[in-house]
Amino acid sequence: MLRFWPIWVLLLGGLFYWGMQRPNPNELQSVLVGKPAPAFSLPLLEPYREAFGPEMGIGERVEKPVLLNIWASWCIPCRTEAPLLERFHQQYKDQVLILGVNVQDKETDALKFIQQYGLTFPSVYDGRGRIGIEYGYYGVPETFVIDRNGTILARHAGELSEAQLQGYLRQVLQ
Amino acid sequence: MKVEGLVPRVQGQTLWKQAVWVLLLAVASQLSAIGLAQPAPSTPPPDFSPRVFEIARELRCPVCQGESAGESNAGIAVEMRRIIDEQLAQGKTEAEIRQFFVQRYGDWILYEPPARGLTLWVWLSPLIGLGLLGFGLWRYLVRVKARAHTTASDVSDEEIARLESELNRTPERS
Numbered sequence: 430m431l432r433f434w435p436i437w438v439l440l441l442g443g444l445f446y447w448g449m450q451r452p453n454p455n456e457l458q459s460v461l462v463g464k465p466a467p468a469f470s471l472p473l474l475e476p477y478r479e480a481f482g483p484e485m486g487i488g489e490r491v492e493k494p495v496l497l498n499i500w501a502s503w504c505i506p507c508r509t510e511a512p513l514l515e516r517f518h519q520q521y522k523d524q525v526l527i528l529g530v531n532v533q534d535k536e537t538d539a540l541k542f543i544q545q546y547g548l549t550f551p552s553v554y555d556g557r558g559r560i561g562i563e564y565g566y567y568g569v570p571e572t573f574v575i576d577r578n579g580t581i582l583a584r585h586a587g588e589l590s591e592a593q594l595q596g597y598l599r600q601v602l603q
Numbered sequence: 604m605k606v607e608g609l610v611p612r613v614q615g616q617t618l619w620k621q622a623v624w625v626l627l628l629a630v631a632s633q634l635s636a637i638g639l640a641q642p643a644p645s646t647p648p649p650d651f652s653p654r655v656f657e658i659a660r661e662l663r664c665p666v667c668q669g670e671s672a673g674e675s676n677a678g679i680a681v682e683m684r685r686i687i688d689e690q691l692a693q694g695k696t697e698a699e700i701r702q703f704f705v706q707r708y709g710d711w712i713l714y715e716p717p718a719r720g721l722t723l724w725v726w727l728s729p730l731i732g733l734g735l736l737g738f739g740l741w742r743y744l745v746r747v748k749a750r751a752h753t754t755a756s757d758v759s760d761e762e763i764a765r766l767e768s769e770l771n772r773t774p775e776r777s
Contacts, residue, residue, distance in 0.1 A: 460709040533678040557682045565707035566679075567665045 459565055459573075459584035465489075466497070466575045467563040471553035474531065476543055481551045485528065487575065494601040495526045495575040499561050500552075501534045502542035504569040506588035511546040517594055518550035524602060526550075532558035532569065574601050655688045658697055662704055663712050671714060 461467075470486035477485075487495065498514060500507040518527045529552030531539040536554055543552065555561065564573055567586055574583040574597045582600055585593065659673035664680040672683040683704070690700045704712045718726040 461707065557685070558679055559682060559686075562679065562682060562686065563707065565665075565709075568679075 459581070461565055461573075461581045462584060464581060466491075466495075466573065466579050466581050467560075469560050469563065471530070471555050471560065474536070474539060474543060474552050474554050476540070477551040485551055485553050487528075487579065489579060491526075491575060491577065491579050493524060493526055494577055495528055495573075496597065496601075497528050497530060497564070497573040497575060499530045499532055499564070499566055499569055499571045499573075501532055501569045502538040503534065507542075507570045508546075510570050510588050511542070511548060513589065513591060513594060514550060515546065515548050517598070521598060522550070525598060529553070530555050530560055532556070532561045532566075572597070576601055651684050651688050652691075654691060655684050658687050658691075658700055659684050661701065661714050663708075663714060665708065665712070 466487050468487055468489055470484045470488075472483060473481055473485050487497070496514075498510075500511070514527055514529075517525075527550040529548070529550060531552050532555045534554075534556060536556065539552070539554065542548075558566075561571075564571075564584075570588060572585040572589055573581055574585070576582050583597060585597065589597075656673040659680070660671045662672040662683065664670045664672045664675035664677055664683070666677050666679050667675045670680075672680045674680075686703070687700055690703065695703075701713065710716045716725070
C-alpha cells in the first residue's frame with residue numbers, strides 16, 4: 430500500500446481542496462432562492478392601516494421589487510438595522526417596497542419599536558412566526574430580496590450593512 | 604455549682620439539633636420529590652400529541668445548537684410543532700410533513716439526511732472504509748503466509764539435518 434503513496438497524497442490533497450471549496454455553512458443559503466416567494470397576507474400593524482389598508486403581504490404578482498425584512502423588537506441587530514431601512518425607504522420608496530414582518534413578538538412591543546425608530550415602511554404582524562417558517566428563516570433579522578416577478582433573488586441572514594443593502598437594491602433594480 | 608443541671612440542657616440541645624436535622628431532611632426529601640415530579644425536558648407537554656414530538660424530534664430547531672424541534676422551547680420550534688399538529692389533523696403522512704420542512708429549509712432540517720447526492724458518500728464511506736481495511740488485512744495475511752512458506756523452503760537440507768540431530772540427541776546427565 431505504501432508503494433502508492435503519491436496516489437494517497439493526491440487523494441487526500443484533493444479531498445482537502447474539495448472541502449475548502451465548499452460553501453461556507455454560516456452563509457445559510459436558502460433553498461428558496463430562484464423560486465417564487467411564498468404568498469401570504471397578514472394584518473398590518475396599527476400605524477400603517479390608514480395608508481396601506483388592514484392587510485398586506487406578498488401575492489402571486491408584486492407591483493415592484495420587495496425587500497422582505499423579518500424583525501422583532503427584542504432583537505438587538507434589528508435596532509441598528511431599522512434606521513438604515515427607514516433611510517432607504519425614504520430614498521427608494523417609489524422603486525422598492527420594504528415590507529417588515531414582525532415575528533415572535535408582542536404587538537405592544539412592536540408598536541413601541543416602530544414609534545421609537547419612526548419607521549414609516551409598512552410592517553405586518555406575525556406573532557408566532559408562521560410566515561418566517563414559510564420562508565425558511567433561521568432567526569431575526571433576515572431579509573429576502575424579491576424581484577418584480579415575485580422570485581426570491583437572495584436571502585440575507587443577520588444585520589444588513591449599508592453596502593450590502595445598496596448591493597441588493599442594485600441587483601433588484603437592474 | 605449544680606452539675607446535674609447541665610445534663611438535661613445538653614440532652615435538650617441534642618434533641619433540638621436532632622429535630623432541626625429531621626426537619627431539614629424532611630424539607631430536602633420534599634424538594635427532591637418535587638424535583639423528581641418535574642417532567643423530563645423531552646416529555647411532551649399536554650398540548651401536542653406524542654406523535655407530533657416524534658416527528659419534531661427528526662427535525663432540527665433552526666435557531667438552536669444541537670436541539671431538535673421536539674426538544675427545544677424556542678418560539679420557532681413551538682410553531683414547527685404546531686404546524687406538524689395541524690398537518691397531522693389534515694391527514695398528512697409523516698413523509699409529507701417532513702417534505703414540507705425540506706422544501707423550506709433543504710435537507711439540512713433533517714437529522715437523518717437522505718442517502719442521495721453528496722450525503723450518499725456520508726452513508727457509504729464507513730462501508731468503503733471497512734472494505735479497504737478488510738482488503739489491506741487480507742493482503743497482509745497473504746504476504747505473511749507466503750513469507751512463512753518461503754522461509755521454510757529456504758532452509759538447506761544440511762541445516763534441517765543438523766536441527767533434527769539436535770532434537771533427537773538425548774540429554775546428557777550431569
